[in-house]
Amino acid sequence: MDITRKLQILADAAKYDASCASSGAARKDSRGSTGVGSTGGAGICHSYTPDGRCVSLLKVLMTNACLYDCHYCINRRSSNVTRARFTPEEIVRLTLDFYKRNYIEGLFLSSGIIQSADHTMELVIEVARKLREEHHFRGYIHLKTIPEASPSLIALAGRYADRISINVELPSQQSLNTLAPEKNLARTEEAMGHIREKIDERYAEKRRPDAPKPPPFATGQSTQMLVGADASTDAVLLNCADKLYTNHRLRRVYYSAFSPIPEPSSILPLKAPPLIREHRLYQADWLLRFYDFKVEEITSPAAPNLDLALDPKLAWALRNRETFPVDVNKAPREMLLRIPGLGVRNVERIVRARRYTRLRLADLIRLRLQMKKLLPFIMTADHHPAKLGLDSDSLRARFLPPPEQLELSFAAPPAPAPSDFLSVRSGEL
Amino acid sequence: MRTICIEPQYEAWRAAARQLLARAVAPEDLLWSDEPKEALLFSGENSAAKVHKGEAIKVPLAFLDMARSAATHSDGRRWALLYRTLWRLTLGGEKHLLSMATDRDVRQIQDWCKAVGRDLHKMHAFVRFRLVSVNEETGREQFVAWFEPDHRIVRLAVPFFEKRFAGMDWSILTPYECAHWDGKQLHFTAGVPRSSAPDEDALDDLWRTYYRSIFNPARLKISAMQSEMPKKYWKNLPEAPLIATLIAESAGRVQGMMDTEERPAKPAPNNAYLKSLHDMNQ
Known part of the structure; x- marks a missing residue:
């Protein structure tokens, strides 16, 4: 099988992993070496495909042969997909050739599980070792790890990688038992705990003034959860994410809408991917990480799923109208962060500017804020929203998008979805 | 009114601005130009101009970063606006000016910086x-x-x-x-x-293979792609000629998946590791 065919199969096999980050790595670059590569700045998206996703890393599997039978996955052992396998040299060559042409930021390497977890990990690690030690590659490397692999191999993977990850895939063991019978949530969390210890060690060592150099280890870990493959509610997904952020200090939890695959399983029928739900989950995730929201403020036992028609911050504000209006000239920062339409950066701008002036509507317009969204919720030196009827039931109607089909229909896919107009970057509020 | 003529570079603006500020020349008395045909800096200078000697001009570091970035913007008004902002920060007594994102001048310079930052980011990417x-x-x-x-x-x-x-x-x-x-x-x-510049690279085909394979036809979001990768960049990207075909084929590809007969689960192969996993999961 030639390299083109292998690349075709093994990139196709890897595309369901949503992780694309290439930021947050330690600062390193190629100056003074014979190699190439740099990390440590903001991540760069080198291209975009028509699915709206960025292309930043060469994302491939070592092999798509797999012992596991995860029914959402095209590579499961019951699938009839054509199998292929790269040699470590082939991946090394592809990574370097692509990198030198500035197509990519680095490599994201994962693999189907063959023989055993340890054997598979060894193959993956060998690619990273060659890149780092033989080719002095200083670009970004993200390695997928397997929870059942021995801790010494995970430690070795972390030595060469900037980021390592283990996918949770489904937020409950019950779902895993049905759809991914080889996977175990407790073992995954245990492995994440070990990785967290390693990452913590790295930062602790770095802080000691007499420590010459931090022990080399990845700077972060992340995971992915599938949305819409099982019956888990948004509350379950967000609680799981929140637990992972808190307990294991993950950098990112990716939410991936379960989308049709060419090899459907009889256990998991195909349906249209819930893209808007995925988008709302990213927005809620942002609220948890940067806006100091709690999961129980965003979802409740009575409403365990996010409102698809409204972003979760606006939905929260409409449920908590008594909190508003908020005076942008006086309210504490944490209150400003709760105002729909106001992001972290503009909150900072407002806090700085109001030390010197009493803010008026014209000032906010100059910041290019979404005034239509903001007005019912704020007070300024020259604005009080009473006459807009904050308590009226029509407020929700005011923010609803015009009636439209919410799920994408496959019959007419080129029509842009309403979510496309809300925000181009998932999670941005 | 005097015309100040400089090279279109930050360093040239900074050198001129430093001298002008030392002489307390007010921004409204100046026209700026980076057209080379104009008169030289300070030609026919009025000797009565007040000169501030020995006083180092202090501005926030953030202003220098902003000025360096805004100086590369294509807008012809940038030199004058940068000087006016410098004046306001120093002789104008508005030391806190940069904290005022709501100020018209600051806002304009920040907009230029943002445009330049985006241009830089896209250059690094594309x-x-x-x-x-x-x-x-x-x-x-x-x-x-x-x-x-x-x-x-x-x-x-x-x-x-x-x-x-x-x-x-x-x-x-x-x-x-x-x-x-x-x-x-x-x-x-x-x-x-x-x-x-050369048009092609031997690796471009392999790169296009990757681009085609990593695309998921089941989640088409064309406007999201275009807002991050506007069409003006396409002519220099080797992968861009594939976009139209990928979009056109996607509906049919997804329909093909939906029409595929569902595969039954196969029995587990005889593998010691798999067996140990199943035992652990019991």
Whole structure:
């Protein structure tokens, strides 16, 4: 099988992993070496495909042969997909050739599980070792790890990688038992705990003034959860994410809408991917990480799923109208962060500017804020929203998008979805 | 009213601004130009102008960063507005001015910085190097890229490429300025036409294979793609000619998946590791 065919199969096999980050790595670059590569700045998206996703890393599997039978996955052992396998040299060559042409930021390497977890990990690690030690590659490397692999191999993977990850895939063991019978949530969390210890060690060592150099280890870990493959509610997904952020200090939890695959399983029928739900989950995730929201403020036992028609911050504000209006000239920062339409950066701008002036509507317009969204919720030196009827039931109607089909229909896919107009970057509020 | 003529570069503006501020020349008494035909700086200067001697001009570091970035913007009003802001920050007594994102002048400069920052980011992302030769003496690979930035950002953009691609020789050609790296130092030459850069690289086909394969036809979001990768960049991206076909084929590909007969689960193969997993999960 030639390299083109292998690349075709093994990139196709890897595309369901949503992780694309290439930021947050330690600062390193190629100056003074014979190699190439740099990390440590903001991540760069080198291209975009028509699915709206960025292309930043060469994302491939070592092999798509797999012992596991995860029914959402095209590579499961019951699938009839054509199998292929790269040699470590082939991946090394592809990574370097692509990198030198500035197509990519680095490599994201994962693999189907063959023989055993340890054997598979060894193959993956060998690619990273060659890149780092033989080719002095200083670009970004993200390695997928397997929870059942021995801790010494995970430690070795972390030595060469900037980021390592283990996918949770489904937020409950019950779902895993049905759809991914080889996977175990407790073992995954245990492995994440070990990785967290390693990452913590790295930062602790770095802080000691007499420590010459931090022990080399990845700077972060992340995971992915599938949305819409099982019956888990948004509350379950967000609680799981929140637990992972808190307990294991993950950098990112990716939410991936379960989308049709060419090899459907009889256990998991195909349906249209819930893209808007995925988008709302990213927005809620942002609220948890940067806006100091709690999961129980965003979802409740009575409403365990996010409102698809409204972003979760606006939905929260409409449920908590008594909190508003908020005076942008006086309210504490944490209150400003709760105002729909106001992001972290503009909150900072407002806090700085109001030390010197009493803010008026014209000032906010100059910041290019979404005034239509903001007005019912704020007070300024020259604005009080009473006459807009904050308590009226029509407020929700005011923010609803015009009636439209919410799920994408496959019959007419080129029509842009309403979510496309809300925000181009998932999670941005 | 006096016309100040400078090279279209931050350093030239800074040198002129420093002298003008030392003489307390008010911004409203000045016209700025970066057209080379204009009169020289301070020609026919009025000797009665007040000169502030020995006093170092202090401005926030953030202003210098903003000015360096805004100076590369293509808007002709930038020199005058930067000087007015400098004046307001110093002699104008508005030390806190940069905290005022709501101020018209600050806002305008921030907008320019944002446009320049985006242009820089896109240049870092969309430059595509093409292998042209291997240096026989040094064995170093030599690459050439073509890019058309909106603003004069080549000098701001190259430190990134120097750090990332130290181990290869490269040139980045643009219509107004070119940058070259030979492993030891950077140097700059005048701009060249598009025809000076190679069109193709032997790896472009393999890259297109990757681009085609990593695309998921089941989640088409064309506007999201275009807002991050506007069409103006497409003509210099080797993967862009695939976009139309990928979009056109996607509905049929998804329908094909939906029509595929569902596969039953196969029994587990005889594998010791798999057995141990199943035992653990019991």
